Amino acid sequence: MKLARKDILGIKELSVDEINLILDTAESFIEISTRDIKKVPTLRGKTVINLFYEPSTRTRTSFEIAAKRLSADAVNISASTSSVVKGETLIDTAMNLEAMNPDIIIMRHSAAGAPHILSGLIKQSIINAGDGAHEHPTQALLDMMTIREKKGKIEGLKVAIVGDIAHSRVARSNIYGLTKMGANVTVAGPATMMPRDIDKLGVRVCYHLEEAIKDVDIIMVLRIQLERQENNIFPSLREYSNYYCLNARNITLAKDDVLVMHPGPINRGVEIAPDIADGSHSIILDQVTNGVAIRMALLYLLTG
Numbered sequence: 590m591k592l593a594r595k596d597i598l599g600i601k602e603l604s605v606d607e608i609n610l611i612l613d614t615a616e617s618f619i620e621i622s623t624r625d626i627k628k629v630p631t632l633r634g635k636t637v638i639n640l641f642y643e644p645s646t647r648t649r650t651s652f653e654i655a656a657k658r659l660s661a662d663a664v665n666i667s668a669s670t671s672s673v674v675k676g677e678t679l680i681d682t683a684m685n686l687e688a689m690n691p692d693i694i695i696m697r698h699s700a701a702g703a704p705h706i707l708s709g710l711i712k713q714s715i716i717n718a719g720d721g722a723h724e725h726p727t728q729a730l731l732d733m734m735t736i737r738e739k740k741g742k743i744e745g746l747k748v749a750i751v752g753d754i755a756h757s758r759v760a761r762s763n764i765y766g767l768t769k770m771g772a773n774v775t776v777a778g779p780a781t782m783m784p785r786d787i788d789k790l791g792v793r794v795c796y797h798l799e800e801a802i803k804d805v806d807i808i809m810v811l812r813i814q815l816e817r818q819e820n821n822i823f824p825s826l827r828e829y830s831n832y833y834c835l836n837a838r839n840i841t842l843a844k845d846d847v848l849v850m851h852p853g854p855i856n857r858g859v860e861i862a863p864d865i866a867d868g869s870h871s872i873i874l875d876q877v878t879n880g881v882a883i884r885m886a887l888l889y890l891l892t893g
């Protein structure tokens with residue numbers, strides 16, 4: 590089985606059938622990670638390069654683990670320890686990597702559209718591991734997989750995405766994915782963190798946490814993306830947490846069986862109270878587990 594596309598650049602361009610194929614394939618790979626010997630020969634002889642221009646714990650590690658569990662050779666490159674620090678451009682770096690004939694390049698970059706530029710330049714498959722505030726497609730896929738696993742469906746669910754919507758590539762990819770899959774999505778956050786015209790993507794917009802999470806099935810909490818904010822767009826972290834921190838009091842407004850998600854890294858006590866992050870509603874670590882399966886599925890489906 591193979592995806593009929595060279596790259597995974599965003600959820601926006603994926604069809605519902607393609608998303609379902611990826612989620613189904615990922616489900617079939619979960620079992621491999623529970624074995625004593627967590628390795629199958631599926632991608633033996635293939636080479637995967639992780640090219641990360643921004644820090645990462647979950648995405649980079651899970652791509653490396655995914656490649657190794659499928660017996661591919663995985664190579665990690667951090668911009669901070671590469672010839673990027675000597676002034677080499679993104680395009681020169683990519684052309685030099687292409688010359689070594691890998692099969693897939695996984696790329697994270699602070700500039701929106703950087704993986705799209707490489708996609709047009711080099712013959713290898715590119716997977717976008719997060720480009721600026723634009724998209725983080727593999728995060729949205731693992732999120733949708735986790736929702737489907739826990740709730741049995743995505744269609745018809747009420748999902749609230751809360752926090753720094755304007756600077757969040759996770760929010761954008763999840764909005765594209767969840768609305769395509771038939772969920773009812775509400776976004777909530779301070780007006781200074783809400784992109785203009787976000788409602789045109791088919792979501793309800795709220796500025797109050799309590800209003801957004803009333804009777805929802807899923808609350809997806811986002812970190813404030815300080816690294817992407819040019820000005821102070823709220824007075825203080827304490828002020829933000831007073832209004833937008835998900836805690837034991839306000840979570841009671843959601844459905845009794847509400848699930849709490851967070852892409853990580855968490856800022857405990859800012860956007861989510863520690864007892865909620867670690868509590869019975871939280872499926873945050875299930876998201877991380879499923880991240881390996883989603884990335885195995887994408888490596889498999891792109892290389893065939």
Ligand code: CP
Pocket residue numbers: 644645646647648649719728852853854
């Ligand atoms: N969710 C996510 O992208 O985490 P990392 O930045 O640690 O990869």
